[in-house]
Structures are given as structure tokens and as C-alpha cells.
Amino acid sequence: MKRITHLIITALIIISTVCVNTLTVNAAEVKKPRTYDMVIGVNQSGKITDNERVYYKVSVPSYTTFVIDYDEVNIVDSHWYSDLSIINEEDYNNSIIGKDVTKVFSGNAKQSGSYEWYDGKVSLYSGTYYFIIRSQCSDSEYNISLTPTVNSISNFKATSSNNIVKLNWVKDLGSDGYQIQMNVGNEYIDLTDTKSNNYTISNLEPCKIYNIRVRGYKNFNGTLYYGIWNEQSVFIKPNAPVIKKISTNKKHQIKIKWSTSKKCSGYQIQYSKNKYFNSIVLNKTLSSKNTSYTKTKLSKNKKYYVRIRAYKNINGQKVYGNWSATKSIKCK
Structure with a gap:
């Protein structure tokens, strides 16, 4: 009887050891997706295989609009797709184990022959995010970049009175400041950089047309990114005679x-x-x-x-x- 009991205990120990080793092996096989730090404004490249997900960590110091430029080339399969998404930092751990999380941004790349691309914009508030690339194909190469951009200012108005021009426009949440220039002769000169959405130009010459332009800019990690110029022509009326x-x-x-x-x-x-x-x-x-x-x-x-x-x-x-x-x- 003791011999039988000993054999049973031995068998249980062996089975337990095999199960533990199996679980350990399975856990090791669960690979963490490749994760990189995104360098803003710099093109980054890599390779991606069937259903693989690649994560890029993105730190945003203040509200910023980004241009997304994604290209995928040398695609092996005739049928494929790539989707792009952005999630909040706190959802990263759930995302890498396959749980559904809320996406801040989601988009699908367009297909053409053995080439795939996505060009678009996304606006993000300050915080840390993860940009995710997921592709269904045997093997391909990709390029990805996020570049800060600045919206063109809206409702730009320039009104003259006597020898003064008053400028005003709608403040843009994504701009850190504004650059103002005026034409003098055949070139534009800088008048000022301002964080305000209004500015007054004084001592202008009567009976003359001035071209004045304004654009927003974003200071992202020490690099300035500029928006498109918005220009107005202003005529300075003749002075009133006495x-x-x-x-x-x-x-x-x-x-x-x-x-x-x-x-x-x-x-x-x-x-x-x-x-x-x-x-x-x-x-x-x-x-x-x-x-x-x-x-x-x-x-x-x-x-x-x-x-x-x-x-x-x-x-x-x-x-x-x-x-x-x-x-x-x-x-x-």
C-alpha cells in the first residue's frame, strides 16, 4: 500500500512539473510588441510582418496638431491592410495584451499595387501617447513621421485710421506666438513676434498701400514650426487738410x-x-x-x-x- 501511495505522489509531482514548465514556456512565448520612442519631425523606418503591431511612444508638451506621414513599401502579399491608431499612455499595458482600449485616433492606409500610404492630421493635448502601426501582410517595410504643424490664422483683419493700422485675428490654440511682417520696397521685414492676437502699426505714410502678413508658429522642443502666411493689403488714406x-x-x-x-x-x-x-x-x-x-x-x-x-x-x-x-x- 505504501508503495502504491509513493508511486501516485511521484506521478503527481512529475505531472505538476511538466505543467509548470509548459506554462513557463507559454508565458515566454507572449512577446511584448516592439516599442520605440518617436522622434518628432524625423522620419523613422522599420519592417513589419503579418499582424504585428509596432508602438511608438510620443510625448506632447502642449496642444499640437501633427501631420501623419505613413508609407509602406515592398509588400509581399496581394491582399493586405494597415491600420494606424493612437492611444493614451494609461491604456498601453492593456493594448499590448490584446484588450480593447479607447483610441484617440484611428485611420486606415490606402492601397496601390505594392505600395500603401496614409497622410492626415491629428490634434493632441499635452500628455504621453502611443502611436500604433498594425499590418496584415507577410513582410513589408514602412516609414513613419509625425511633424508639428500650425493652422493658418482665421478672421485676419487690418483696419486703417489716419496713419495707423490695427491688426487682429482669432487666436489659435495650437500656436505659441505669431510673426508679423510688412513689405518695405521689394521685400518683407519683420515687425514683431507676439503672443497676442492683435497688433498696432503706427507712423505709416499716407496715400500708400502696405502689404501686411501674419502667421502662427509652434515651438516644439526648441524647433520652430510655422503656419501659412495670411496677408492683407491696406491703403493709408490721405491726411485731412487743415x-x-x-x-x-x-x-x-x-x-x-x-x-x-x-x-x-x-x-x-x-x-x-x-x-x-x-x-x-x-x-x-x-x-x-x-x-x-x-x-x-x-x-x-x-x-x-x-x-x-x-x-x-x-x-x-x-x-x-x-x-x-x-x-x-x-x-x-
């Missing part, structure tokens, strides 16, 4: 003299019977050479109001500046 003198004489005339408006094409003069200029008795256009004008045949002892403004001919149209201050006098 009526230096207004006089009248016994011939029922009223004469005015004014200061010149530099580089203008000419002037518009109005005489009115009231200060609101809704009873105009004269609406006269003069060349830029004139600095005075006399209106005749006015009514004796009647009060008249006078104002003047400059204009510039732009593409066949008159672009007017502001009216001067109104002057008044009683006609003799």
Missing part, C-alpha cells in the same frame, strides 16, 4: 486756404448753408496743385459752412480721406 484761413469780401465771395495733404491726387470742397451739409451749394473737385479756392455769387449776410478732404486715385477710383474740421463765416 483750413488755415477763411475770408469774405463785398463781392459776396468766400475764400479758403488750406494746408496740403502729401501725395494726394486732389481735393473735394463743399460749401453748405448749414453745419450738417444737407443743403450744399458747392461740391467741387480740385487737383493736388491747389491750396486755395474762392466761391463766388453767394448770398449777402448769409452764413456758410465749408469743409475739405483729400483723395487718392487707386485703380481708377477716388479713395477719400477724412473731412477737415468745419469752418463757417457770414458772407459780406
